[in-house]
Amino acid sequence: MMDTNATVADRNLSRLSREPLWDRAHAQLREALLAGRFEPGSALVLRHLAETFGTSITPVRDALARLVAQGVLEQGPRNSALVPDLRKSALVDITMVRCELEGRATREAAQKATPADIDALDALLADMRGMIARRALDAYLDVHRRFHFGIYALAGIPILDEMIENLWLRCGPILSFVVPEYVVLLKGTDHHQAALDALRRRDGAAAEAEIVADIEEAGRYLLSLADPSGRIRRRVPA
Amino acid sequence: MMDTNATVADRNLSRLSREPLWDRAHAQLREALLAGRFEPGSALVLRHLAETFGTSITPVRDALARLVAQGVLEQGPRNSALVPDLRKSALVDITMVRCELEGRATREAAQKATPADIDALDALLADMRGMIARRALDAYLDVHRRFHFGIYALAGIPILDEMIENLWLRCGPILSFVVPEYVVLLKGTDHHQAALDALRRRDGAAAEAEIVADIEEAGRYLLSLADPSGRIRRRVPA
DNA sequence: ATATGTCGTTTGTTATAACAAACAACAAAA
DNA sequence: TTTTGTTGTTTGTTATAACAAACGACATAT
Numbered sequence: 202m203m204d205t206n207a208t209v210a211d212r213n214l215s216r217l218s219r220e221p222l223w224d225r226a227h228a229q230l231r232e233a234l235l236a237g238r239f240e241p242g243s244a245l246v247l248r249h250l251a252e253t254f255g256t257s258i259t260p261v262r263d264a265l266a267r268l269v270a271q272g273v274l275e276q277g278p279r280n281s282a283l284v285p286d287l288r289k290s291a292l293v294d295i296t297m298v299r300c301e302l303e304g305r306a307t308r309e310a311a312q313k314a315t316p317a318d319i320d321a322l323d324a325l326l327a328d329m330r331g332m333i334a335r336r337a338l339d340a341y342l343d344v345h346r347r348f349h350f351g352i353y354a355l356a357g358i359p360i361l362d363e364m365i366e367n368l369w370l371r372c373g374p375i376l377s378f379v380v381p382e383y384v385v386l387l388k389g390t391d392h393h394q395a396a397l398d399a400l401r402r403r404d405g406a407a408a409e410a411e412i413v414a415d416i417e418e419a420g421r422y423l424l425s426l427a428d429p430s431g432r433i434r435r436r437v438p439a
Numbered sequence: 440m441m442d443t444n445a446t447v448a449d450r451n452l453s454r455l456s457r458e459p460l461w462d463r464a465h466a467q468l469r470e471a472l473l474a475g476r477f478e479p480g481s482a483l484v485l486r487h488l489a490e491t492f493g494t495s496i497t498p499v500r501d502a503l504a505r506l507v508a509q510g511v512l513e514q515g516p517r518n519s520a521l522v523p524d525l526r527k528s529a530l531v532d533i534t535m536v537r538c539e540l541e542g543r544a545t546r547e548a549a550q551k552a553t554p555a556d557i558d559a560l561d562a563l564l565a566d567m568r569g570m571i572a573r574r575a576l577d578a579y580l581d582v583h584r585r586f587h588f589g590i591y592a593l594a595g596i597p598i599l600d601e602m603i604e605n606l607w608l609r610c611g612p613i614l615s616f617v618v619p620e621y622v623v624l625l626k627g628t629d630h631h632q633a634a635l636d637a638l639r640r641r642d643g644a645a646a647e648a649e650i651v652a653d654i655e656e657a658g659r660y661l662l663s664l665a666d667p668s669g670r671i672r673r674r675v676p677a
Numbered sequence: 678a679t680a681t682g683t684c685g686t687t688t689g690t691t692a693t694a695a696c697a698a699a700c701a702a703c704a705a706a707a
Numbered sequence: 708t709t710t711t712g713t714t715g716t717t718t719g720t721t722a723t724a725a726c727a728a729a730c731g732a733c734a735t736a737t
Contacts, residue, residue, distance in 0.1 A: 221518060221689085221690065221691090222690080222691075223504075223690085223691090246717090246718070246719095247718070247719065248717085248718070248719095256691080256692090257691060257692045257693070258692085258693095258718095258719090259690080259691050259692065259693090260690085260691070260692095262501075262719080262720090263500075263501075263504055263690095266501055266504050266505055266508070267504055267505065267507075267508035268508075269505075270504070270505035270506075270508040270509050271508050271509065272598075272601060278699085279698075279699065279700095279718070279719060280459060280718095280719060280720085281718075281719070291598070294596045294597070294598045294599070295598055297543075297596070297599075298540070298543075298596075298598055298599060298602065301539055301540065301543050302536070302539065302540075305535075305536075305539050358532045358535070358536075359532070360510075360529070360532045360533055360536055360609075361532065361535075361536060363510060364536065364602060364605075367602075371598075459719085459720065459721090460720080460721075461720085461721090484687090484688070484689095485688070485689065486687085486688070486689095494721080494722090495721060495722045495723070496688095496689090496722085496723095497720080497721050497722065497723090498720085498721070500689080500690090501720095516729080517688070517689060517728075517729065517730095518688095518689060518690085519688075519689070678737100679736105679737090680735100680736085680737080681734100681735080681736075681737095682733105682734090682735080682736095683732100683733090683734085683735095684731100684732090684733090684734100685730105685731090685732085685733105686729100686730080686731080686732100687728105687729085687730075687731095688727100688728090688729085688730100689726105689727095689728090689729100690725105690726080690727085690728100691724105691725090691726080691727105692723105692724090692725085692726100693722105693723085693724085693725105694721105694722090694723085694724105695720105695721090695722085695723105696719105696720080696721080696722100697718100697719095697720085697721105698717105698718090698719090698720100699716100699717085699718085699719100700715105700716085700717075700718100701714100701715090701716080701717095702713100702714085702715085702716095703712105703713085703714085703715105704711100704712085704713080704714100705710100705711085705712080705713095706709100706710085706711075706712095707708100707709085707710075707711095
C-alpha cells in the first residue's frame with residue numbers, strides 16, 4: 202500500500218518534468234563524470250545506482266548502455282560498465298584528436314563570431330580569473346568548460362560540438378585533476394586570452410594555434426601525473 | 440508448450456555464440472544501415488524489429504538506444520528512433536569533419552605503414568576494380584569500406600578509428616547512393632591509387648590530400664542529389 | 678461539410694521476476 | 708598447508724506485464 206503510494210508519487214513527479222527517467226539518470230551520470238566524482242577504474246553497478254536514483258534498474262541500464270555506446274564508459278568483464286582508467290597512450294590519442302577538432306572549430310568560429318559573442322566570452326574569462334583568485338576551483342572548472350564550448354558553439358556545426366563533448370566526457374574522470382596545482386599557476390590563462398584576442402581580430406589561424414597550445418599544455422601536465430604503469434592519478438588523493 | 444520449447448532453443452542458441460542478444464541486434468542494425476537497407480526518415484519500431492529478430496523488445500530497445508546515443512539514429516517524437524534523413528547542411532558538416540579526421544589518420548598511417556600493409560591494401564584496390572568491371576556494386580561498397588578503414592587502422596589510434604566509423608554510420612543510409620552512377624565512372628579510383636602510392640613513398644601530406652580529395656569529391660556528388668528541400672535522395676528509387 | 682469528441686490501437690517506458698554466469702567464502706580432502 | 712569442491716551472493720540479461728501518451732478512425736454535432 203505504501204508501495205503503491207510511493208510509485209504514484211514518483212510517476213507524477215516524472216510526469217512533471219516531461220522527460221524519461223533514463224534521461225535524467227543519463228544527465229546525472231554525465232555530470233558526475235565531468236565533476237570527477239567517480240573513481241577511475243571503478244565499476245558502476247546497476248542495482249546500486251538504481252537505489253541511488255530511486256528507480257528500478259531499467260532506466261539505469263538504459264543510461265549506462267548509452268554512456269558505453271558513446272565510449273564515455275568502458276565495458277568490463279560480464280558487460281559491466283566501468284569508469285575508464287585512462288592510460289598515457291589513450292590520453293595522448295584523445296589530446297591529438299581534441300587538437301584537431303577543437304582547433305578546426307575555433308578556426309570556423311573566427312569567421313562567424315560577432316563582437317557581442319566575444320564580449321560574452323570575455324565576461325566568462327573575467328569570471329574565471331576571479332574564481333582562481335578566490336580559489337573557487339569547482340566553479341572554475343564549470344566556467345572553463347563553458348568558455349571552451351562557447352567558442353566552439355560559434356562555429357555553428359552541431360556535429361563538431363557533439364564529438365568534442367564526447368572527447369571531454371572521455372577524459373571526464375581525470376579532467377578535474379588539473380586543479381588545484383595546474384590551474385592556480387595560471388598556465389593556460391594566457392592562451393585563453395590570446396585566443397579571444399585572435400578571435401576578435403578574426404585571425405582564425407592564430408586563434409586555432411592558441412587553443413591547440415592550451416589543450417596540449419594541459420595534456421602535458423596530465424601526462425606528467427602518470428605513474429609507472431601509465432595510469433593517470435590525482436596528485437594528492439586527499 | 441511450443442512456446443516454452445522455442446524459448447529454450449533460443450536460449451541455447453544465444454549461449455553458444457557467447458554474445459548478448461542486444462549485441463547481435465546492434466550489429467545487424469549497423470550492417471543494414473551501412474548497406475542502405477533502411478529508408479531515410481522511416482521509424483524503427485521496437486515490437487516490429489523484435490519480431491524480425493525473434494527476441495523480446497528488450498534487446499532491441501537496448502540496441503536502438505545505443506545507436507541513438509552514437510548519433511547514428513535520430514530520436515523522433517515519442518522517443519522513437521528514426522533513420523536520419525540527411526540534409527545538405529548536415530552532409531556538408533559531416534564531410535568536413537571526415538576530411539579532418541580521416542586526413543589526419545592517413546597522415547599518421549604514412550609514418551607507420553609497412554610494405555606488407557601497402558601490398559594488402561593494393562590487393563583490395565585490385566578487387567575493387569574487378570567488382571566495378573563486373574558491376575558487383577554491393578560487394579564493391581563493402582571492400583571500399585575495408586580499404587578506407589584499412590588505411591586508418593594503420594595509424595594505430597583506436598579513438599580515431601571509432602570516431603571515423605561513427606561518421607560513416609551517420610551517413611550510412613545515403614552512402615549507398617553513390618552507386619551505381621558515381622562509382623562506375625571511376626571518379627574516386629585515381630584518388631585511392633594515388634593515396635596508396637603516396638603511402639608507399641611515406642609522403643603523409645600527399646596521402647592526406649588524396650584521401651581528402653576523395654571524400655570531398657564523393658561529398659560533392661551526394662550534395663548534387665539534394666532535392667529543393669535540401670534532402671539527399673537516391674537518383675532512381677527503383 | 679467541417680469540426681469535435683470518443684474509443685481502440687500503437688508504441689515507448691518502467692517495474693519486476695526468472696535466469697545464468699562469475700565470484701567469494703568456506704569447508705573438506707590430500 | 709595447500710588445493711579443491713560446494714554453496715550462497717552478486718550482477719547483468721531477457722521476457723513480460725502494466726501503463727500512459729500519441730495517433731487514427733469513426734461517429735456526432737454544429
